[in-house]
Amino acid sequence: ESCGGKDIFAMSEYFRQTDPSRLVHYESIFWDRRYNETSDMESQMYTKAADIQKFLSEHRDKPFICCEYTHSMGNSNGGIAQVYGTDRDGTSLSGRIYWDFVDQALWHRDRYGKRSHGLW
Numbered sequence: 001e002s003c004g005g006k007d008i009f010a011m012s013e014y015f016r017q018t019d020p021s022r023l024v025h026y027e028s029i030f031w032d033r034r035y036n037e038t039s040d041m042e043s044q045m046y047t048k049a050a051d052i053q054k055f056l057s058e059h060r061d062k063p064f065i066c067c068e069y070t071h072s073m074g075n076s077n078g079g080i081a082q083v084y085g086t087d088r089d090g091t092s093l094s095g096r097i098y099w100d101f102v103d104q105a106l107w108h109r110d111r112y113g114k115r116s117h118g119l120w
Helices: 006-018 033-038 051-057 080-087
Strands: 041-047 064-071 093-099 108-111 115-118
Touching: 006 033, 041 051, 051 064
Parallel strands: 041 064, 064 093
Antiparallel strands: 108 115
């Protein structure tokens, strides 16, 4: 999440030379298009479903991935159904990645043996 630039681009070129069988993923070129070839896929975080559809209809040169499309903290997963619907039309949407898919309200004992809730 450092917004790209020549050093990140150079690293992506190194990765491709070292192992050309692997894809390079980098999200932050979304904010700085000067080095668009840094990533082998278009990657965005928390993009609205309508904006995903618009992007997919206008750009077919790279697969699209929602590298963070929802942040699951308690009851904060609104809009999931809309994002799921974006891959039904044969476009180049390649996937979606959950961020923080964990129930952070689970009861546990802390290091002092006291009952608490939080990260598991």
